[in-house]
Amino acid sequence: MGFQLSYVNVKTAMSKSNLPGLDYSLNPYIGCYHSCIYCYARLYCKPEIAERWGEIVVVKKNIVELLKKELREKNRGVVGLSTITDAYQPIEAKELITRQVLEILLKNNFSVSIQTKSALLLRDVDLISENKEKVDVGVTITTLDENLAKLIEPRASKPADRVKVLEKLSSEKIKTWIFLGPIIPDLNEEDIKAIIEIAKSTNSSLYYDRFRIKPFMKTGLVKELAEKSKKVDWQEVALKIRKFCCDAGVESISAF
Numbered sequence: 001m002g003f004q005l006s007y008v009n010v011k012t013a014m015s016k017s018n019l020p021g022l023d024y025s026l027n028p029y030i031g032c033y034h035s036c037i038y039c040y041a042r043l044y045c046k047p048e049i050a051e052r053w054g055e056i057v058v059v060k061k062n063i064v065e066l067l068k069k070e071l072r073e074k075n076r077g078v079v080g081l082s083t084i085t086d087a088y089q090p091i092e093a094k095e096l097i098t099r100q101v102l103e104i105l106l107k108n109n110f111s112v113s114i115q116t117k118s119a120l121l122l123r124d125v126d127l128i129s130e131n132k133e134k135v136d137v138g139v140t141i142t143t144l145d146e147n148l149a150k151l152i153e154p155r156a157s158k159p160a161d162r163v164k165v166l167e168k169l170s171s172e173k174i175k176t177w178i179f180l181g182p183i184i185p186d187l188n189e190e191d192i193k194a195i196i197e198i199a200k201s202t203n204s205s206l207y208y209d210r211f212r213i214k215p216f217m218k219t220g221l222v223k224e225l226a227e228k229s230k231k232v233d234w235q236e237v238a239l240k241i242r243k244f245c246c247d248a249g250v251e252s253i254s255a256f
């Protein structure tokens with residue numbers, strides 16, 4: 001079956017979030033075209049979307065209007081954009097929902113924490129730059145190896161393009177961070193060091209998380225990675241990352 005796009009009306013725009021550093025989460029889309037093989041977000045979607053992860057994307061067509069109403073009653077806080085989809089996946093280029101949501105949140109004095117694997121974010125640099133005291137941007141980099149990235153994150157921007165996003169944001173003095181997660185069991189010390197060097201050169205902090213085994217990881221490469229991850233001494237990996245970050249003068253935050 002091919003890619004399927006649909007539109008729904010939702011009842012809420014923002015939800016309370018228990019994630020560290022966030023007060024609310026907002027997801028403009030359901031599902032994610034990027035189709036990362038390890039993506040845990042599918043666990044929070046309906047079975048038909050989870051089972052065909054990456055092939056079904058649902059646009060929350062009324063979310064902008066709903067958000068305008070909701071904001072009147074919400075305390076100001078930090079909104080995570082997005083927590084179970086990528087707000088800058090390709091459909092955003094046409095729909096512009098993330099752009100509108102960002103404008104509304106910032107205009108209403110909410111802070112926004114964005115996490116993405118997409119170079120489309122650069123479209124909104126103007127808006128982010130004008131509001132840099134209220135925005136931070138995290139770019140996920142799990143590997144710098146383009147071939148591996150193609151296998152595990154098939155439709156996300158190439159790692160080199162994600163690095164360009166960080167470089168541009170850094171040149172605009174926007175607060176940035178790299179999410180090194182989930183740490184792929186094959187990731188070697190050289191890759192880890194290279195990612196930390198990017199954090200250093202772009203003035204980003206580094207969040208990292210281990211690979212977590214989930215029930216859907218039953219076949220193919222993700223199963224292999226899950227098997228390999230059982231043999232990884234994660235505490236040793238965490239120690240190495242902390243040491244490399246310390247040597248490079250990069251702030252590191254563990255989600256282990």
Ligand code: SF4
Nearest residue numbers: 032034035036039085
């Ligand atoms: S970009 Fe994020 S939300 Fe989208 S498939 Fe990959 S891990 Fe999941």
